[in-house]
Amino acid sequence: MLRKFLVAGAALALAGCASVPQSPVQQAAPAVNPARIDATLKNFTDAGKLAGASALVTVDGKEVYSGAFGYSDREAKKPMARDTIVQIYSMTKPITGVALMKLWEEGKFRLDDPVAKYIPELANVKVLQGLDAKGKPILVAPVRQMTIRDVTRHTAGLTYCGGDIRPEMAQFCADKPMKPEYTLDEFARRLGQIPLEYQPGEQWKYSFGVDVQALLVQRISGMPFDQYLKKTVLDPLGMKDTGFYVPPEKQNRLMAVYDVGTDGTLTRENDADALSFPTKRWPLTPGGYGLSSTLDDYSRFARMLLGEGALDGVRILQPSTVRLMSTSVLDPAVTDRIWLPSKGQVGFGIDFAVRIAPPKAADESSGAVGEFFWDGRNYTLFWVDPKNKLTAVFFTQYVPFGRVPAHKAFRDAVYEGFDPSAVAPKP
Structure with missing residues (x-):
């Protein structure tokens, strides 16, 4: 009888413990404010500073924001869409690094x-x-x-x-x-x-x-680079719209590229030049640029990295490899880093910039220590934030890089409801 009493008491105790809710600190998830992000992107397109802009944000594997504003083809009044295909230029680099x-x-x-x-x-x-x-x-x-x-x-x-x-x-x-x-x-x-x-x-x-x-x-x-990439990274992740060549049936989804003048005027680049790489099959399959992609495809890549190499039951890399890639390995003695410091308080890992300190000035983009990221020539951007279990992808297509400061505005909007240490000080 005593034994039965003790076993029953233990069971009740365990049940009671299981029913105790977690503290608010444990349960609280960072708050992404979709309305704030909508307003931020819409302001850029409504003001004519960007022809089109789109973004996708996930927290803990769940989509918390998706939005598209303006046009992928301003002249034809074709709306920017979630499945718009853009040239990601240097955002090809992290994918190459994963393959290597x-x-x-x-x-x-x-x-x-x-x-x-x-x-x-x-x-x-x-x-x-x-x-x-x-x-x-x-x-x-x-x-x-x-x-x-x-x-x-x-x-x-x-x-x-x-x-x-x-x-x-x-x-x-x-x-x-x-x-x-x-x-x-x-x-x-x-x-x-x-x-x-x-x-x-x-x-x-x-x-x-x-x-x-x-x-x-x-x-x-022993395999052509593009084939190896497709077989070992793109296809396993279901990145069906990502590649060096955009086939004719998908080319109507390609976004036009715009030049931003010093006065802010947008001028469309000649499509024959701006879209020549993704619309033709070239001998070159570079590792540093060349891929085109969609928000959903690149978000899958980012979420795989957040998952320490795995997504939806498919493992691309081991967790220790992702940690190695996303850890700054720059020797402090390497002080000459050209424009890398313009990315914030960052070091560099394997094909990623890595944030090593929180934002310290009002003109620095919001972000969390430990995040890793990169961007592309036509002003695309992504980052992975393990601390907040967050991934974000931002797309537009304009040059020269940085003339319209949408990256900072988008980052600031994403982190509005987060830990204050992830947000740059107010001016």
Whole structure:
């Protein structure tokens, strides 16, 4: 009898504990205010600052916001929609990084392997030290070889042959190594003839490093990069509208691209130029740009990362790999980081910027410590916030990057009801 009494008492105690509600602190979820986000995006499109804008936000795997405003084609009055396809440019980079790290998980390479082990075209690259008295380049041997780890964090010393190159590099970039008509192999051959801007590990320098990653995937896997990406990342995640080529039956969903003048006037770019990459099958399948996608597709990618490599029962990466990618690995001694500090209090992991401190100034975008993110040339943006179990994707299509400050406005609207430490101080 005593034993029965004790067992019954224990059962009642357990039942009582189970029925006690969690404290408000445990139950409380960050409050996303859809009306505030709606107003923010609508203000940009109603004022004509953006032709169209859309966004998708999830918290703890559940959609808490979706909205689309303005036009994907302003001239044809075609509304921006949830399934509008946009060119994501550098938001291709994190997807490339995931593909590369799948091979790393399989033991196919080590992060500290020399890149030249797999891409011998880069074995004899020199470093541009400067110019001599006659204006001729001084080329020296690298103090060490660039590694795969270097190309994942932009510390390889490689260039991007863009507007932020050192002036003395211009002569080497007159004929850019990457064009749509080149294959990745031809790109590597041409890149191997261009010196490094800096010694490997010396500076953070945005570069062709992720395109090198794409060729690493191709060489190590033995499969064309785009096919490997489709087979191991895009198809398993159900990213059915994401790829380097948008087929004719989907091209009417592509958003036009607009130039924003210094006076704020929007001018549509010529479609033949602005939409040429996604509407033709090119030999080039770059790792640093080139994919087009939809809100839902990219949100699935972001939610996979939030799920530490898994989504809807499909595992893409191991949790430890996602944590490695989303942890800043920049040496504090690497103080030269060109425009990276403009992204906020951030470091850099593997193909992601990583927030390492809360916003400290009113002009800094809202965000939580530990979030990781990246954006794209045409002003697309995504981030993953593990602290708040949040993912966000923002789409528009305009250049030049940053002329209309919609990223900050969108972030501020998303974090309005969150922990104050995630929000920049008021001016």
